[in-house]
Amino acid sequence: MLEVHDLSVRYGPVRALDAVSFTARRGEITAVLGANGAGKTTMLRAISGLLPQEQGSVLLDGTDLRGVPTEERSRLGLAHVPEGRGVIAQLTVAENLRLGSLGRTRGSMPVSRERIYELFPVLGDRSEALAHVLSGGERQMLVVGRALIAAPKVLLLDEPSLGLAGRVVSQIFRTIRDLVERDGLTVVLVEQNARSALSIADHAVVLNLGRLVAEDSAAVLAQDEQLRHAYLGL
Ligand code: ATP
Numbered sequence: 001m002l003e004v005h006d007l008s009v010r011y012g013p014v015r016a017l018d019a020v021s022f023t024a025r026r027g028e029i030t031a032v033l034g035a036n037g038a039g040k041t042t043m044l045r046a047i048s049g050l051l052p053q054e055q056g057s058v059l060l061d062g063t064d065l066r067g068v069p070t071e072e073r074s075r076l077g078l079a080h081v082p083e084g085r086g087v088i089a090q091l092t093v094a095e096n097l098r099l100g101s102l103g104r105t106r107g108s109m110p111v112s113r114e115r116i117y118e119l120f121p122v123l124g125d126r127s128e129a130l131a132h133v134l135s136g137g138e139r140q141m142l143v144v145g146r147a148l149i150a151a152p153k154v155l156l157l158d159e160p161s162l163g164l165a166g167r168v169v170s171q172i173f174r175t176i177r178d179l180v181e182r183d184g185l186t187v188v189l190v191e192q193n194a195r196s197a198l199s200i201a202d203h204a205v206v207l208n209l210g211r212l213v214a215e216d217s218a219a220v221l222a223q224d225e226q227l228r229h230a231y232l233g234l
Contacts, residue, residue: 001026001186002047002154007056009039009046016042018210019056024154024203029180029187031201031218033194033232038207040190041083044156047188048080049073061153077105077153083162085139087146089132093123096131096142100149111183116145119175137168144172148179154186161193169193173200194232198222206231 002024009017017039024030032040045051047058049070058065060076068076087096097113104110117124120141126134131142140160147155157176161169177200179185191197198204201218208231214221221227228234 001061002188003057003059004043004047005057005059007043007046007058008054009042009051010054015054016210017046020207020210020212021056022205022212022215024186024188026186027180027184028202029176029189029200029218031194031197031204032188032190032207033192033197033204033221034207035231035233036192037209039210040207041158042210043207044080044082044158044188044190047156048078050080071103074103074150074152075105078156079103079147079150079152079154080156081143081147081158081160083158085136085143087131087134087139087142090130092128092130093134093142094127097123097146097149100146103150105151105153111148111151113149116149119148119179120145137164137172140164140168140172141175144176148185152185154188156188156190158190159192160189161191161196169196176200194228194234 005021006019007017008019034040046053060078063076065073097116122138123141123145160172173196176187180187189197189201198218198221204218204221205212206214213231214227
């Protein structure tokens, strides 16, 4: 569903991503792992077109995204949930979700607000609350829900577990797994929390200093003692 070939990105003299290639297969979760500064966020931003690429190509469902602006990539089916849970604080939960439908992808079956409330019942309970009163976990659910309402082909998730309690992380990860299995969503999950990410991912890649150092099934990488120790802090 998403093919990344030889992707390089620079910030001035610093090459933050160096000829990285990987494939996120349809209906699977691909985890992108690595320590601070490995280049994970840079990669997601380049896939979305938020950062210019120095070289390489990105294909979404066979369409080459070279020269395609970010808003058009979104209409073609890419949804990007950045780090930081950027909700619109002065709008209600329901209004924040409605914003997601403005970015609805072409030709897809829209995901209803009711389906989002089924996936994250707490959002239904708090639909008329202003977003600024939500907890960190509820905000994370809201930004994922807002991305899903656009019915993307690929969901790019940047560090959804950051700063959340283990119980909340498990709930969000279970829901993402459910979406992949029941709705056939394709997910690219960037995480420093390698243990949790490997437990729900099908496939994983590991970045170090901008280079890809490993790629395999999540089950195989989870068993690789040397790799876990060297790059994943496990
Ligand atoms: P983290 O988990 O801390 O977000 P990451 O794996 O997502 O780490 P990136 O944020 O992609 O890593 O950063 C990759 C490299 O690029 C780092 O060396 C970082 O210092 C550098 N970098 C990131 N953003 C910029 C920028 N705007 N200008 C210059 N260098 C940057």
